[in-house]
Amino acid sequence: MGIIKLLAPEVVNQIAAGEVVERPVSVVKELLENAIDAAATQITVVIEDAGLKEIRVIDNGMGMTGEDAELAIARHATSKIRNAGDLDRVATLGFRGEALAAIASVSRLTLITRTAEMIAGTRIVVEGGEKKQVTSIGCPHGTQVIVRDLFFNSPPRRKFLKSIQAEKAAVADLLSRFALGYPEIALNFYSGKRLSLATPGQAEPIEIACILYGKEAKDNFLEIFYEGEGVRIRGIVSKPQFTRASRHYQTFFVNRRLVRNYHLSRALESAYEGLVTSGHYPCVAIYLDLEPKTIDVNVHPTKSDIRFADPALVARALYRAVRNTLANYQTQRRLSHQL
Numbered sequence: 217m218g219i220i221k222l223l224a225p226e227v228v229n230q231i232a233a234g235e236v237v238e239r240p241v242s243v244v245k246e247l248l249e250n251a252i253d254a255a256a257t258q259i260t261v262v263i264e265d266a267g268l269k270e271i272r273v274i275d276n277g278m279g280m281t282g283e284d285a286e287l288a289i290a291r292h293a294t295s296k297i298r299n300a301g302d303l304d305r306v307a308t309l310g311f312r313g314e315a316l317a318a319i320a321s322v323s324r325l326t327l328i329t330r331t332a333e334m335i336a337g338t339r340i341v342v343e344g345g346e347k348k349q350v351t352s353i354g355c356p357h358g359t360q361v362i363v364r365d366l367f368f369n370s371p372p373r374r375k376f377l378k379s380i381q382a383e384k385a386a387v388a389d390l391l392s393r394f395a396l397g398y399p400e401i402a403l404n405f406y407s408g409k410r411l412s413l414a415t416p417g418q419a420e421p422i423e424i425a426c427i428l429y430g431k432e433a434k435d436n437f438l439e440i441f442y443e444g445e446g447v448r449i450r451g452i453v454s455k456p457q458f459t460r461a462s463r464h465y466q467t468f469f470v471n472r473r474l475v476r477n478y479h480l481s482r483a484l485e486s487a488y489e490g491l492v493t494s495g496h497y498p499c500v501a502i503y504l505d506l507e508p509k510t511i512d513v514n515v516h517p518t519k520s521d522i523r524f525a526d527p528a529l530v531a532r533a534l535y536r537a538v539r540n541t542l543a544n545y546q547t548q549r550r551l552s553h554q555l
């Protein structure tokens with residue numbers, strides 16, 4: 217008798233969920249990304265108890281048919297790629313087809329969704345990965361996902377979470393980064409009953425910066441633009457005198473994906489070298505667009521880092537984009553002082 221056994225699908229899902237769903241903020245990120253991929257123009261996020269009691273994400277995107285909604289919560293089910301070749305040209309934020317299944321396996325999840333063409337919507341209730349109920353329901357078009365009692369069935373994960381305050385701060389931080397990344401979307405974020413961030417939609421990055429950092433941001437940012445060697449860079453970077461004592465206010469998007477990347481952070485800092493005092497860092501929101509085949513997005517289950525085929529080329533482009541803008545600004549400032 218062999219001793220090796222295939223694990224039951226629920227167990228496989230729970231193990232996999234550990235990689236995707238580390239904390240409440242991971243759930244919020246996946247649900248936001250799904251809403252964005254569904255072309256939503258309005259997204260509302262509500263968290264109760266830092267998301268441990270409840271996370272609710274409501275979008276006005278394309279919604280799903282009943283049939284698709286049932287598939288959406290299955291593992292490795294996605295509408296975003298069809299085959300391995302598609303991994304080279306991922307144009308959506310999602311592609312792994314595991315977020316909803318992972319979240320559903322460690323929470324009590326309700327999915328309510330309707331496409332614009334359907335008359336009735338669909339409501340699906342899943343508990344700890346087990347489908348409990350599928351019903352027809354009247355609802356606006358778009359999708360609402362409610363995640364309750366996160367990690368109710370995985371006590372170790374719950375135990376290792378940081379304080380409620382820290383989890384809440386992580387969600388608020390994510391929302392402010394998405395607000396910068398998607399100024400065209402109207403985002404509303406409630407922590408409990410309190411509306412803690414609201415963006416109007418159809419805005420420019422600088423308007424979002426003013427909402428996040430106060431009105432004085434308007435005079436303290438410079439716009440950058442660069443195009444060459446297959447890289448396009450846009451964004452806003454703070455003037456050297458508008459710095460913070462932390463790297464926290466630096467947000468990068470590559471092909472609209474929120475990323476943390478060592479090469480980008482380093483290039484940015486070298487562009488500011490000699491202009492800011494040590495221990496002080498600029499505030500930036502930078503958007504890079506590259507040919508999808510020159511980046512690898514499938515590095516980690518949380519999709520928060522990417523690999524560049526040619527990191528040196530991208531770093532050089534970013535350095536130039538920022539350094540040139542800062543140099544022009546310094547020159548203009550000097551000239552205006554001389555007048």
Ligand code: ADP
Binds near residue numbers: 312
């Ligand atoms: P992925 O985003 O990687 O495809 P998910 O598990 O996050 O995997 O979602 C599975 C599928 O469910 C998506 O491919 C999409 O077709 C559908 N879906 C999920 N969320 C939404 C949403 N908010 N609106 C419309 N469709 C959605």
Ligand code: MG
Binds near residue numbers: 249250309311315316
């Ligand atoms: Mg997804």
